[in-house]
Amino acid sequence: MADKTFTCTVLTPERTVLDAEVTSATIPAHDGEIGILRGRAPLLCRLGIGILKLEGCPDPTRLYVDSGFAEVANNKITILTEHALKPGEIDATKVHSDLQEAQNRTASTQEEQDKRRNDMARCKKKLELV
Numbered sequence: 001m002a003d004k005t006f007t008c009t010v011l012t013p014e015r016t017v018l019d020a021e022v023t024s025a026t027i028p029a030h031d032g033e034i035g036i037l038r039g040r041a042p043l044l045c046r047l048g049i050g051i052l053k054l055e056g057c058p059d060p061t062r063l064y065v066d067s068g069f070a071e072v073a074n075n076k077i078t079i080l081t082e083h084a085l086k087p088g089e090i091d092a093t094k095v096h097s098d099l100q101e102a103q104n105r106t107a108s109t110q111e112e113q114d115k116r117r118n119d120m121a122r123c124k125k126k127l128e129l130v
Contacts, residue, residue: 006038006075008054010063010084017084018063023056025077027070036072043072047081049121051129060086064129066122090130099123 008025010018025036028050034043047070052063068081102119106112 004038005056006036006077008057008077008079010052010065010079010081012081012084017086018054018060020054020057022054022077025055026053027077027079028052028065029070034070036077038075040072040075043070045070047079049118049125051125052079052084062087062129064090064126085126085129087129090126092127092130095123095126095130099127 004023005021008018008020008022009016023038027034027036027045028048030046030048033050034045036043047065047068049066050064052065054061054063064083064085065079065081066083068079070080071078099120102116102123105116105119107116
């Protein structure tokens with residue numbers, strides 16, 4: 001099994017959320033998901049709002065990530081993100097409330113519409129995880 005694993009590290013400005021050996025990862029890039037296996041060519045990509053899916057590691061096997069960057073090199077993935085949450089760290093009641101607020105918010109400018117859309121996407125991805 002060791003010949004199929006690689007290191008996955010998830011970092012936020014406040015803490016190391018995860019540092020584990022995995023057999024595969026699916027990264028939520030800004031333009032779609034990217035699957036990663038051992039031996040992957042080097043890659044640098046911008047993250048979107050989504051769920052990082054991991055195989056072959058102890059819990060958590062899924063994490064919410066919100067923007068940032070992912071680097072793959074030398075059989076190691078490093079995820080640098082502003083926010084990363086494990087399923088147990090998400091308060092579903094608060095997220096439901098935040099989603100309702102975003103859906104009810106009036107957005108008249110393009111900037112307000114973009115913020116509303118991103119806020120709703122964040123809430124929906126968090127709820128998908130819990």
